[in-house]
Amino acid sequence: MTVTYTLLEACTYQEDVRKSRFLGWAAPVASIDEAMAFFAAHSVVDATHNCWAYRIGPLYRFNDDGEPGGTAGRPILQAIEGQGFDNVAVLVVRWFGGVKLGAGGLVRAYSACAANTLRQGKRQEVIPAMQVRCRCLYTDLARVQARLAQAGVRTLDEQFDAEGVQLRLDVPLAVASELAVAVADISRGQALWQPLTEQARK
Template structure:
C-alpha cells in the first residue's frame, strides 16, 4: 500500500462542544525533527498540546494531561489511517467548559488530526535505500551537486578532518547507479556503505 508524507505545513481547526481543536501537521524525517516541530508550535495558552509522530517503524505519542489513550493514540491512528509516514501531528485544545468524555475526546482528536492530513498537500513516499557516503572536501561539492540527479536526499551530515560523511536516502532502483557514479566522481577514493551490506567498502 502506498505511503504518503506532507509537502508543506497543514492546518485544520474545529470547534467541538465549545472546545477549540487546532491541528498542525508537518513532514518529519527523524524523531528529533518531529520533537523540534512540537516544541516550536505548541501553544502556551492551549489547555493541552497533544501530539504523535510516525517515522518508518518509529512512533511516539503524548496525551499532555488528557486522560490516557484519548488524545495521542487517536492522533497516531489518524496518521496510520491516512496512510501517512514521516509525519508529525500536533493538536492543541482550548477547553470550552463542557467535558467531552473519553469517547468524545478520542473522536475529536482523531477526527481533527485525520481531517488536517486529508486536506494537506501530500506526496507519495518512494521506497528508499540508505547509503553512507564518505569523501574528501575536494570532492564534496561535485558529489553533492550530483545527488539530486538520483533523487537522493541528505538526511545527516558530519564533518571530520578527512572530509564529509553523509547519510543519504535514495530511491532503491537508483541506488546501484548512485554508488557507481559516486565511485567514479571520487576516482575510487570515496567510501560507501549500503544498508544491505554492513561489511562496507
C-alpha cells in the first residue's frame, strides 16, 4: 500500500532563479475553504505571480496566475504528488527579475521551489481510518475501551444514558473488521458497531 503524508505545520522556502525571486509556502489543509484561506493569507499583492495548488484526497486544483498555461500550477501539484503528500496546499510567489525563463525554465523553477518548500516541513503519515458508532452496556464498557485503546482507536464523542454508552470512534481501517468481531465477542453480540465514514487520519 502506498504511504501518504501530510504536513504537521506550515513551512516556507525561498530561492532566486536568474534574477527572479521565488517564495514558497506550504501548509496542511483539511478542506478547500482552508486551502483558499491559506492562499489568500500568504499571497503577496505586489508580486508578479501568486501560483498555487492543493490536493485533498481525490480533490485537487491549481492556478497559474498569469504564467503560461501548465508552467506553474501543475508543476506545483506534481511536486505535491511526487513526494506523496495529501491534505496539503502549496503557494509559490514570484517576483520577476527581468530575465525570461521560458516555459521549460518556469516549470523547473516552480516545481523545484514547491518541492524544496515541502522538504522543509515536518511530515506525518496519513493512516486510512473510518468513523464508527459503537453502543454498548455499562457492564461491557471497560473491556471494550481497553480493547479499542490497544488498537489505537480514538474516541471522538461519548453519550451516556440509562442503558449504556454510545461512542463515536476514529478507527484505523486496518483493524476495523477485527475490532468489530472483538466488540461483538466482549458484549456477547449485544453491542452495536456501525461504520459511518471513511477518511484519511493523521
